[in-house]
Amino acid sequence: MILNILAAPFRLFFPVLPGAVRAVTYDGDNELVQLTQPFSYFGRDYTQLYLSMDGFLSFEPFNFDSYVPISHKDIIAPLWTDIDTYTRGNITYQQATSGPLIAQATAEIRQMYPRSDFTAAWVFVGTWEKVEFEPDWGEVTFQVVLISDEDSDVSFILMNYGQIPNNPQVWMAGYQTEDNVYQFRIQAASTADLSRTSNVGRPGRWAFRVDACGVLTALRMRC
Template sequence: MGKYWYQQYTNGSVLTRATQDINRYFPQRGFTASWVFVATWDYVQSGDINVFNLHSAPAITFQVVLISGGGFSFILMNYGDCAEISSPVEAGFDTINSTDYYLIHYASNGSYIPNLKNTTNVNVTGRWAFLVNRGSAPEIFYPFGLSGDTRNAAVDDGSSSVIPLLSPFLFFGRRYQQIYVNNNGHLTFNQSSSQFVPFSFPAYEGQDIIAGLWTNLDNRARGVVSYHQYTNGSVLTCATLDINNHFPNLTFNASWVFVATWDKVAYFPNTSTETSFQVVLISGSNFSFILMNYGDIAVTGHPVEAGYDTVNSFDYFVIPGSINGSFISNLKNSSNVNVPGRWAFRVDSGHSTSKKYVIGLRVRISSVFDLTQYENIAILQQIKQELVKYGLPRNIELKLRKVQKITP
């Protein structure tokens, strides 16, 4: 039952719409679609068939759209009504040897797939969008590889020398005048770090740390670790636009940007791997922000960690999916600001033990996770970041109360 449709387009209104959609979801590319392929499964029934009533099988409606132009390739996955089924399911993409893959949330269990029409990674309910031409993810990166960049020495577990900051950086209430770029994927302020096994956040240590992708990297074999500071020019203009887009209701002007890039760096001792990511520090007036940009991330068996932690872990964040080396290739498709491959955080305000006021917030969340469990604390941190983005103070504390619905 149901219908299967497919059609290709090389001109007309479908290409116009595809161009508009892609430029909305993947800004700063100036994309123009030249080809679109649309495959639709319209009210198709699953294999859960009652042989006595063929019309009783659950029906599913969804669509896969392939879009290309100018060297870029994209996939849109659109979900309508998807009935609950008992058959095995999977939604996302995979590649030869699984060097790149992505599994959409709720898509591995037939009991949860009705939720697909309410999920998204681009703020359009029911739609998932992916950039899939290999090597193009660094389009979201800030400039690197320029003549003014400073490169770290190719040393196992090495670091930069102390870097005096051209403008102080406020990090959760502490003002820093210096920083270190460590080869193993993280930034520290008070001293360099050769630590290649990441602490698990929250670590409750006596240091502040920013982990783009903290793991056992080796720039002796492959890749470049570099950094660059800016106090004027087009990079500040770009940072100003990005922050005002990602954090609405702020009138922000960037006065300083620090860009640290790990470009195609190998894991130790696997010299054939390549991993690219970037940490961007941005400040202006009394505001401070971090952008973490992810390109192609190779899988690894090493312990990994991405996010940040503070002295005594009063403030910390772990990017979901970043603590398992088998899944980190998904980082270039994940985001908290609707820009695939980018995570953005406001980090200027510090933790406060005094509570000036209490805000009651009641939210209905449809989730397969128990948010009261310790291992799901990162989801609460992401909710906190969203609240801060829309105006709540950075030192708010989230406390979750588990309520059980009882049928009278």
């Protein structure tokens, strides 16, 4: 399925292209993805990640008994909660080192950081498209994008949100490191607010620099 990024709620999204892989995950399970280029996450270089049906990425497999975010793990969570894909929706992922995804990544970073001469060399896009909050709390579409330059020295995360209903269950949106030194949780009053808030002036988009210099730079590009 190709996500209609021209539709109003999805204009911030990266397209789901025909070559995207449909993830096969089960409740509480994670799918291993080998990365075509290392991704630097606060000083650690990773060559693989695990994509969870429940709305997050991790860099090592783990089991959990609840949907309360756990500590002591490197986690990127566009929207970690109890998600169902059995009745509707798709979870897809794609990587690129050239083509339209790379062009879009470069343009997006330069727009958000106008003084930057950043050029993307690798992109990973994970999309939860029209999946459902358990138990039947409504349909939701969101996306996480990992972006790196040629030497994997500079890394960004983008989190994109379409129309999202309110979810009364426990949820988390943001990121954390295993030592909890670097962490950020989007302080939205409800899941519905994710599509109306932003840290880069574009409602429905949250962006973070997450390489070794990420915390120091804030809205600057250089350490």
